[in-house]
Amino acid sequence: xxxxxxxxxxxxxxxxxxxxxxxxxxxxxxxxxxxxxxxxxxxxxxxxxxxxxxxxxxxxxxxxxxxxxxxxxxxxxxxxxxxxxxxxxxxxxxxxxxxxxxxxxxxxxxxxxxx
Amino acid sequence: xxxxxxxxxxxxxxxxxxxxxxxxxxxxxxxxxxxxxxxxxxxxxxxxxxxxxxxxxxxxxxxxxxxxxxxxxxxxxxxxxxxxxxxxxxxxxxxxxxxxxxxxxxxxxxxx
Numbered sequence: 001x002x003x004x005x006x007x008x009x010x011x012x013x014x015x016x017x018x019x020x021x022x023x024x025x026x027x028x029x030x031x032x033x034x035x036x037x038x039x040x041x042x043x044x045x046x047x048x049x050x051x052x053x054x055x056x057x058x059x060x061x062x063x064x065x066x067x068x069x070x071x072x073x074x075x076x077x078x079x080x081x082x083x084x085x086x087x088x089x090x091x092x093x094x095x096x097x098x099x100x101x102x103x104x105x106x107x108x109x110x111x112x113x114x115x
Numbered sequence: 116x117x118x119x120x121x122x123x124x125x126x127x128x129x130x131x132x133x134x135x136x137x138x139x140x141x142x143x144x145x146x147x148x149x150x151x152x153x154x155x156x157x158x159x160x161x162x163x164x165x166x167x168x169x170x171x172x173x174x175x176x177x178x179x180x181x182x183x184x185x186x187x188x189x190x191x192x193x194x195x196x197x198x199x200x201x202x203x204x205x206x207x208x209x210x211x212x213x214x215x216x217x218x219x220x221x222x223x224x225x226x227x
Contacts, residue, residue, distance in 0.1 A: 042219045056214040090158060104149075
Protein backbone atom coordinates (compact mmCIF):
# COMPACT_ATOMS: atom_id res chain seq x y z
CA UNK A 1 0.00 0.00 0.00
CA UNK A 2 1.57 3.26 -1.18
CA UNK A 3 -0.60 5.51 0.99
CA UNK A 4 -2.18 7.10 -2.09
CA UNK A 5 -5.89 6.40 -2.44
CA UNK A 6 -8.06 6.68 -5.52
CA UNK A 7 -11.79 6.36 -5.96
CA UNK A 8 -13.64 4.82 -7.58
CA UNK A 9 -11.75 1.65 -8.52
CA UNK A 10 -13.91 1.04 -11.55
CA UNK A 11 -16.14 3.32 -13.56
CA UNK A 12 -18.35 2.38 -16.49
CA UNK A 13 -20.08 5.11 -18.40
CA UNK A 14 -21.34 6.06 -21.83
CA UNK A 15 -19.93 8.27 -24.55
CA UNK A 16 -20.66 11.93 -24.08
CA UNK A 17 -20.85 11.67 -20.31
CA UNK A 18 -18.73 13.38 -17.66
CA UNK A 19 -16.95 11.70 -14.75
CA UNK A 20 -14.83 12.75 -11.81
CA UNK A 21 -11.92 10.75 -10.47
CA UNK A 22 -10.64 11.42 -6.99
CA UNK A 23 -7.19 11.08 -5.46
CA UNK A 24 -5.88 11.56 -1.93
CA UNK A 25 -2.08 11.85 -1.69
CA UNK A 26 0.15 10.39 1.00
CA UNK A 27 0.20 12.29 4.23
CA UNK A 28 2.63 15.19 3.88
CA UNK A 29 2.93 15.04 0.09
CA UNK A 30 2.08 18.32 -1.61
CA UNK A 31 2.45 17.23 -5.23
CA UNK A 32 -0.14 15.24 -7.12
CA UNK A 33 0.34 13.86 -10.63
CA UNK A 34 -2.21 12.34 -12.98
CA UNK A 35 -1.34 9.72 -15.60
CA UNK A 36 -3.33 7.88 -18.24
CA UNK A 37 -2.46 4.31 -19.18
CA UNK A 38 -4.32 2.82 -22.13
CA UNK A 39 -4.35 -0.93 -22.74
CA UNK A 40 -0.82 -2.24 -23.11
CA UNK A 41 0.49 1.29 -23.30
CA UNK A 42 2.90 3.33 -21.27
CA UNK A 43 2.19 6.01 -18.72
CA UNK A 44 1.15 9.30 -20.27
CA UNK A 45 1.62 12.27 -17.98
CA UNK A 46 -1.46 14.48 -17.87
CA UNK A 47 -0.99 17.15 -15.24
CA UNK A 48 0.69 18.01 -11.94
CA UNK A 49 -0.51 20.09 -9.02
CA UNK A 50 1.62 21.38 -6.17
CA UNK A 51 0.00 22.71 -3.03
CA UNK A 52 -3.15 23.68 -4.85
CA UNK A 53 -1.61 25.18 -7.96
CA UNK A 54 -1.06 23.75 -11.40
CA UNK A 55 2.67 23.06 -11.80
CA UNK A 56 3.12 21.18 -15.05
CA UNK A 57 0.98 20.13 -17.95
CA UNK A 58 1.44 17.13 -20.20
CA UNK A 59 -0.66 15.68 -22.96
CA UNK A 60 -3.96 16.57 -21.36
CA UNK A 61 -6.95 17.05 -23.63
CA UNK A 62 -9.05 20.21 -23.39
CA UNK A 63 -12.00 18.01 -22.39
CA UNK A 64 -10.07 17.05 -19.27
CA UNK A 65 -9.43 19.28 -16.27
CA UNK A 66 -8.13 18.86 -12.77
CA UNK A 67 -7.81 20.69 -9.50
CA UNK A 68 -6.23 20.27 -6.11
CA UNK A 69 -8.16 21.34 -3.06
CA UNK A 70 -6.95 22.96 0.20
CA UNK A 71 -6.90 19.54 1.90
CA UNK A 72 -4.57 18.46 -0.97
CA UNK A 73 -6.86 15.88 -2.50
CA UNK A 74 -7.20 16.17 -6.24
CA UNK A 75 -9.92 15.53 -8.77
CA UNK A 76 -9.61 14.79 -12.46
CA UNK A 77 -12.67 15.69 -14.50
CA UNK A 78 -13.22 14.03 -17.85
CA UNK A 79 -16.03 15.35 -20.02
CA UNK A 80 -17.60 14.57 -23.40
CA UNK A 81 -16.18 11.10 -23.02
CA UNK A 82 -15.15 9.11 -26.07
CA UNK A 83 -14.44 5.41 -26.49
CA UNK A 84 -10.75 6.17 -26.69
CA UNK A 85 -10.77 7.62 -23.18
CA UNK A 86 -11.15 4.12 -21.77
CA UNK A 87 -7.99 3.57 -19.74
CA UNK A 88 -6.45 3.20 -16.32
CA UNK A 89 -6.00 6.57 -14.66
CA UNK A 90 -3.31 6.75 -12.03
CA UNK A 91 -2.66 9.39 -9.48
CA UNK A 92 0.76 9.71 -7.85
CA UNK A 93 2.11 11.91 -5.10
CA UNK A 94 5.58 12.97 -4.06
CA UNK A 95 7.42 14.67 -1.23
CA UNK A 96 7.01 18.34 -0.40
CA UNK A 97 9.87 19.45 -2.66
CA UNK A 98 7.39 19.30 -5.49
CA UNK A 99 9.93 18.72 -8.19
CA UNK A 100 10.28 15.82 -10.55
CA UNK A 101 13.30 14.53 -8.71
CA UNK A 102 11.55 12.66 -5.96
CA UNK A 103 10.02 9.22 -5.84
CA UNK A 104 6.44 9.26 -6.99
CA UNK A 105 4.10 6.95 -5.12
CA UNK A 106 1.25 5.66 -7.24
CA UNK A 107 -2.29 4.99 -6.22
CA UNK A 108 -4.14 1.81 -7.24
CA UNK A 109 -5.72 3.51 -10.25
CA UNK A 110 -9.23 3.99 -11.56
CA UNK A 111 -10.25 1.84 -14.49
CA UNK A 112 -12.54 3.83 -16.75
CA UNK A 113 -14.61 2.06 -19.38
CA UNK A 114 -16.53 4.15 -21.88
CA UNK A 115 -19.23 2.24 -23.77
CA UNK B 116 10.80 18.25 -23.72
CA UNK B 117 12.40 15.06 -22.59
CA UNK B 118 12.29 12.03 -24.89
CA UNK B 119 12.85 8.62 -23.30
CA UNK B 120 13.31 5.52 -25.43
CA UNK B 121 13.24 2.05 -23.90
CA UNK B 122 14.37 -1.28 -25.31
CA UNK B 123 13.47 -4.06 -25.70
CA UNK B 124 9.69 -3.93 -25.62
CA UNK B 125 9.52 -7.60 -24.62
CA UNK B 126 12.11 -9.83 -23.01
CA UNK B 127 11.89 -13.51 -22.21
CA UNK B 128 14.53 -15.20 -20.08
CA UNK B 129 14.96 -18.49 -18.29
CA UNK B 130 14.75 -18.51 -14.51
CA UNK B 131 18.19 -17.83 -13.09
CA UNK B 132 19.41 -15.88 -16.11
CA UNK B 133 20.09 -12.15 -16.13
CA UNK B 134 17.91 -9.52 -17.77
CA UNK B 135 18.99 -6.12 -19.03
CA UNK B 136 16.70 -3.27 -20.07
CA UNK B 137 18.09 -0.11 -21.62
CA UNK B 138 16.84 3.46 -21.84
CA UNK B 139 18.12 6.58 -23.53
CA UNK B 140 17.11 10.14 -22.76
CA UNK B 141 17.51 13.41 -24.58
CA UNK B 142 17.80 16.16 -21.97
CA UNK B 143 21.40 16.42 -20.79
CA UNK B 144 20.21 18.36 -17.73
CA UNK B 145 18.23 15.36 -16.43
CA UNK B 146 19.60 14.17 -13.12
CA UNK B 147 17.20 11.58 -11.69
CA UNK B 148 16.41 8.21 -13.24
CA UNK B 149 13.88 5.90 -11.60
CA UNK B 150 12.75 2.43 -12.59
CA UNK B 151 9.23 1.23 -11.90
CA UNK B 152 7.80 -2.28 -11.93
CA UNK B 153 4.15 -2.82 -12.78
CA UNK B 154 2.48 -6.17 -12.31
CA UNK B 155 -0.65 -6.95 -14.27
CA UNK B 156 -3.54 -4.74 -13.21
CA UNK B 157 -1.55 -3.11 -10.42
CA UNK B 158 0.06 0.22 -9.78
CA UNK B 159 3.64 1.03 -10.79
CA UNK B 160 6.08 0.67 -7.91
CA UNK B 161 9.55 2.16 -7.68
CA UNK B 162 12.20 -0.56 -7.52
CA UNK B 163 15.37 1.48 -7.81
CA UNK B 164 16.50 4.95 -8.79
CA UNK B 165 19.79 6.67 -9.49
CA UNK B 166 20.90 10.27 -9.43
CA UNK B 167 23.42 11.75 -11.82
CA UNK B 168 26.21 12.03 -9.28
CA UNK B 169 26.76 8.24 -9.31
CA UNK B 170 27.35 5.76 -12.10
CA UNK B 171 25.91 2.64 -10.54
CA UNK B 172 23.60 1.61 -7.76
CA UNK B 173 22.76 -1.88 -6.52
CA UNK B 174 20.02 -3.32 -4.37
CA UNK B 175 20.27 -7.07 -3.95
CA UNK B 176 19.51 -8.63 -7.35
CA UNK B 177 18.84 -5.38 -9.18
CA UNK B 178 21.23 -2.68 -10.30
CA UNK B 179 21.07 0.42 -12.40
CA UNK B 180 23.94 1.92 -14.38
CA UNK B 181 24.09 5.44 -15.77
CA UNK B 182 26.23 6.82 -18.56
CA UNK B 183 25.66 10.58 -18.64
CA UNK B 184 27.96 11.14 -21.58
CA UNK B 185 26.00 8.76 -23.77
CA UNK B 186 22.71 9.69 -22.06
CA UNK B 187 21.63 6.18 -21.34
CA UNK B 188 20.85 4.10 -18.28
CA UNK B 189 20.15 0.43 -17.81
CA UNK B 190 18.40 -1.89 -15.39
CA UNK B 191 20.10 -5.18 -14.61
CA UNK B 192 18.29 -8.03 -12.87
CA UNK B 193 20.39 -11.04 -11.92
CA UNK B 194 19.23 -14.54 -10.94
CA UNK B 195 15.77 -13.83 -12.30
CA UNK B 196 12.76 -15.46 -10.67
CA UNK B 197 9.20 -15.99 -11.95
CA UNK B 198 7.98 -13.22 -9.65
CA UNK B 199 10.17 -10.77 -11.59
CA UNK B 200 7.74 -11.16 -14.50
CA UNK B 201 6.12 -7.74 -14.99
CA UNK B 202 6.32 -4.60 -17.09
CA UNK B 203 9.27 -2.36 -16.26
CA UNK B 204 9.30 1.37 -16.97
CA UNK B 205 12.24 3.73 -16.93
CA UNK B 206 11.76 7.47 -16.52
CA UNK B 207 13.65 10.72 -16.67
CA UNK B 208 12.62 14.21 -15.62
CA UNK B 209 11.42 16.67 -18.20
CA UNK B 210 13.32 19.63 -16.79
CA UNK B 211 11.11 22.09 -18.61
CA UNK B 212 7.80 20.69 -17.37
CA UNK B 213 9.25 19.43 -14.08
CA UNK B 214 7.51 16.10 -14.53
CA UNK B 215 8.68 12.58 -15.27
CA UNK B 216 8.68 11.25 -18.81
CA UNK B 217 8.28 7.48 -18.90
CA UNK B 218 9.66 5.03 -21.40
CA UNK B 219 7.25 2.81 -23.29
CA UNK B 220 7.85 -0.17 -21.02
CA UNK B 221 9.45 -3.62 -21.25
CA UNK B 222 7.40 -6.73 -20.64
CA UNK B 223 9.70 -9.22 -18.89
CA UNK B 224 8.70 -12.86 -18.83
CA UNK B 225 10.75 -15.22 -16.68
CA UNK B 226 10.23 -18.82 -17.73
CA UNK B 227 10.42 -21.36 -14.88
